[in-house]
Amino acid sequence: MKFAKNILCIGAGYVGGPTMAVIAFKCPDCKVTVVDVNEERIRRWNSDDLPIFEPGLLDVVRSARGRNLFFSNAIAEGIRAADIIFVSVNTPTKTFGYGAGMASDLQYWEKTAHEIVANSDRSKIIVEKSTLPVRSAEAMERILQENKRGIHFEVVSNPEFLSEGSAVMDLLEPDRVLIGSRQTESGRKAAQEIAAIFAHWVAAEKIITANLWSAELSKLVANAFLAQRISSINAVSALCEKTDADVAEISFAVGSDTRIGPRFLNASIGFGGSCFKKDILNLVYICRSYGLNEVADYWEAVIEINEYQQERFVRKIIREMFNTIVGKKIVLLGFAFKANTGDTRESPGIHVARKLLEERVLLVVSDPQALENARKDLAGLDGSVEYEPDPYRAAVDAQAIAVITEWEFFKKLDFAKIFASMRKPAFVFDGRNILDHQKLFSIGFNVFPLGKPSLTHFK
Numbered sequence: 001m002k003f004a005k006n007i008l009c010i011g012a013g014y015v016g017g018p019t020m021a022v023i024a025f026k027c028p029d030c031k032v033t034v035v036d037v038n039e040e041r042i043r044r045w046n047s048d049d050l051p052i053f054e055p056g057l058l059d060v061v062r063s064a065r066g067r068n069l070f071f072s073n074a075i076a077e078g079i080r081a082a083d084i085i086f087v088s089v090n091t092p093t094k095t096f097g098y099g100a101g102m103a104s105d106l107q108y109w110e111k112t113a114h115e116i117v118a119n120s121d122r123s124k125i126i127v128e129k130s131t132l133p134v135r136s137a138e139a140m141e142r143i144l145q146e147n148k149r150g151i152h153f154e155v156v157s158n159p160e161f162l163s164e165g166s167a168v169m170d171l172l173e174p175d176r177v178l179i180g181s182r183q184t185e186s187g188r189k190a191a192q193e194i195a196a197i198f199a200h201w202v203a204a205e206k207i208i209t210a211n212l213w214s215a216e217l218s219k220l221v222a223n224a225f226l227a228q229r230i231s232s233i234n235a236v237s238a239l240c241e242k243t244d245a246d247v248a249e250i251s252f253a254v255g256s257d258t259r260i261g262p263r264f265l266n267a268s269i270g271f272g273g274s275c276f277k278k279d280i281l282n283l284v285y286i287c288r289s290y291g292l293n294e295v296a297d298y299w300e301a302v303i304e305i306n307e308y309q310q311e312r313f314v315r316k317i318i319r320e321m322f323n324t325i326v327g328k329k330i331v332l333l334g335f336a337f338k339a340n341t342g343d344t345r346e347s348p349g350i351h352v353a354r355k356l357l358e359e360r361v362l363l364v365v366s367d368p369q370a371l372e373n374a375r376k377d378l379a380g381l382d383g384s385v386e387y388e389p390d391p392y393r394a395a396v397d398a399q400a401i402a403v404i405t406e407w408e409f410f411k412k413l414d415f416a417k418i419f420a421s422m423r424k425p426a427f428v429f430d431g432r433n434i435l436d437h438q439k440l441f442s443i444g445f446n447v448f449p450l451g452k453p454s455l456t457h458f459k
């Protein structure tokens, strides 16, 4: 079959895989190929055991795979055949040299630029899908323009706003699609071509065009704003614990103001995930590199509060369990950085587990999707860790439960049964405020929610 467009995506990760699957599903007139250097990942994309867990993803992949959706390791071949190339490789925080711990590590992204130049024999549109520092497109353009064959590459920015755990729904019904381009004739034309792909299923008013730099920077700013809301409510949760105010009541009261809105105001043990911290650090680094130190300090505080909140949670566990937890069995209910995903990157669970192990607890981790990753994250740490998918089995002889992830099914557990199997006094530290605290208290637990009065049986 002859396709209207050949679309390639370099990088078959959390973004490249689902995004291209949805594009293929919604655009049967386009051939969509996703390539990656990682052979195992591609093998799994070609099976029903997908490399990432996302509700609804397997159905979307199955409906298009083999029809107009293909996963492959043949990168050079993919580049040659493509009209449009999305670059969706990882851009982690740099761990070495200048900017270590702050700046983006752009080596994978730059490598794709060289691969594109080396394997192209005609003009193409290159789409930045990865999250990048503002003005990255300029560097991409410079590398691409080095070709001596007169080929024109138009670089556009199309940052991705999907959230893990709801990636498919976010892609099917996005709040907006943002496309940034040079404000030239060819730049605008390229932006229109990318817009035409999304127009297969996204309403025209939700497809926003902007200049290249605004699009790149909007992505970093969107993540910084979201994370800032979480740090704001988490900072308030600490004050609530000192004053017997209830952080959930405050979220509701404050979020009812339509100017503020109710979302992203749930107090937690801190935000995790591969991007918030990385993108804010990157924003901070960029600000500092322009000498905007006050602006950098402002955004850096969002991360500092996040670290404070994780630390506060561990200290509370130690303090409330009589300042010694050596040899006590403690269950982490959840390990993923949020519900509905197996992803544990930057999960607060990693920090909590590490600190508890330093205190020599007997740790049990229970999570419906994240145990495979948890094992990798905690490998090599000294101490005793068990991995038990069944929360009932995990809790036997435990002295405390700490809720790390807001999995819906944790709310429905039979806590009377769990309490009966635990050592006494039994504790619950609810790092997500998802459980029925009054009920747990009446069962016999000593309950420590976040940003709410604790409920204990101690006189």
Ligand code: NAD
Pocket (backbone or CB within 6 Å): 010, 011, 012, 013, 014, 015, 016, 035, 036, 037, 038, 041, 075, 088, 089, 090, 091, 108, 109, 111, 112, 129, 130, 131, 132, 160, 161, 162, 163, 164, 274, 275
């Ligand atoms: P990921 O690590 O899951 O996937 C990146 C993939 O790129 C890997 O499979 C890797 O093997 C591949 N890759 C690296 N270099 C390559 C090369 N030269 N050729 C071919 N393949 C190569 O990363 P991700 O979570 O999908 O994130 C990708 C980008 O999207 C990042 O910039 C991230 O900040 C951004 N982003 C991520 C999310 C998210 O929810 N994870 C959401 C929005 C934006």
Ligand code: UGA
Pocket (backbone or CB within 6 Å): 131, 160, 161, 162, 163, 164, 165, 223, 226, 230, 263, 264, 265, 266, 267, 268, 269, 270, 271, 272, 273, 274, 275, 276, 337, 338, 339
């Ligand atoms: C986030 C953004 O929401 C996406 O728009 C963005 O595309 C993505 O980062 C990215 O650039 O990678 P994600 O990290 O997948 O998505 O998940 P979120 O739902 O934003 O949650 C991030 C963290 O904040 C989780 O640990 C979550 O539990 C926590 N959170 C979220 C809270 O603690 N409280 C809240 O009220 C909301």
